[in-house]
Amino acid sequence: MLNTQTEEIHRIESMERAMEQRLKRYHQLRQAANAFNLSLTLDDLLESIVRSAGELIPGADHVLLYLAEPDSLKMELRKVWRRLGSATIKEKRGDAFDQWVLRQGQPLLVEEAGKDFRFPESAAEKAGRTFGSLLAVPLITEHRFLGVLRLESAQAHGVGPDDLRLVRILGDLASLGIENSHLYTRTAQLAMTDDLTGLAVRE
Numbered sequence: 001m002l003n004t005q006t007e008e009i010h011r012i013e014s015m016e017r018a019m020e021q022r023l024k025r026y027h028q029l030r031q032a033a034n035a036f037n038l039s040l041t042l043d044d045l046l047e048s049i050v051r052s053a054g055e056l057i058p059g060a061d062h063v064l065l066y067l068a069e070p071d072s073l074k075m076e077l078r079k080v081w082r083r084l085g086s087a088t089i090k091e092k093r094g095d096a097f098d099q100w101v102l103r104q105g106q107p108l109l110v111e112e113a114g115k116d117f118r119f120p121e122s123a124a125e126k127a128g129r130t131f132g133s134l135l136a137v138p139l140i141t142e143h144r145f146l147g148v149l150r151l152e153s154a155q156a157h158g159v160g161p162d163d164l165r166l167v168r169i170l171g172d173l174a175s176l177g178i179e180n181s182h183l184y185t186r187t188a189q190l191a192m193t194d195d196l197t198g199l200a201v202r203e
Contacts, residue, residue, distance in 0.1 A: 025166055028056050032170060036177035045181050048088035049174045050081035053151060056166055059158040060151040062131070066094050066177060067139075067147040067178075073102065077146060089129070096123040097136060098148050105145065107137045108172075109164045112156045135164045137171035141179045 007073035032052035037046060050063040063081040068074065077093040082089075094102075096119055100109050110116045111133050113124035124131060148169050153159045 014134070025056060028052070029166065030168055031091070033173050036173055042178070042181045046079040049149065049170075049177070050079045053149060053167060053170055054081040054083065056170060057151055057163045059153045059157060059160075059163065061154050061156070061158075062089065062150075062152040064089060064150045064152070065147065066098060066150070068102070068145050073145060075102065078147075094148065095126060096120075097134060101136045101138050101148050101150075102145065105138050107135070107164055107168055107197060109135045109159070109161065111160060114202050130154065133158045133160075135159045135167060137164075137168050139171055139175045139178060141175045141203065144179075146175055146178050 009122060032048070035048045035052065046065055046067075051064050052142065053063045054060055061083045063079075064077060065079040066075040067078045069076065075098060077089065077092045077094070079087045097110065110119070113132055113134065114121045129152040131157045134150060134152045136148050139146040139149055149167065151159055151163070151167060
């Protein structure tokens with residue numbers, strides 16, 4: 001009986017720790033949403049997104065944010081967050097993993113790079129840096145593709161399904177923030193120029 005009670009106490013304590021961690025992460029998501037709403041310029045917003053993602057997922061060593069060009073959908077690396085001591089990112093247009101997210105329009109989780117049947121073993125090596133696992137979510141609003149938010153870990157299984165669920169929520173918030181930033185910029189431009197002639201509006 002004593003052993004059974006001890007095991008039950010340990011189980012309850014473990015559940016409490018897991019619940020505390022979950023509540024902490026959702027509190028971080030709420031803080032991120034507030035930060036996104038306060039970031040009117042696109043550059044400030046993108047910086048806030050990658051920083052929030054890195055702080056939200058402890059196992060991530062890199063956070064990369066690609067934005068897609070509206071017409072061609074070519075992706076450009078716009079922001080990078082690095083944990084201290086991690087390698088520099090050289091790839092600026094995305095790789096096979098990012099292209100998969102672009103084509104499928106679906107989140108991606110690769111828990112062991114080089115062992116995922118969807119990608120050749122050399123796919124991770126072509127990125128020019130070493131990582132053991134990654135997750136990526138599409139940034140989409142009203143069926144419009146905006147880009148990709150990607151997190152990498154140096155370790156296999158460094159990121160997992162629970163992390164992906166949180167980053168999907170963060171990606172939805174980020175997508176809305178990016179769209180609002182575009183609208184804000186467009187509104188500011190219209191306020192300064194005549195929509196028909198393109199000439200500056202006289203005050």
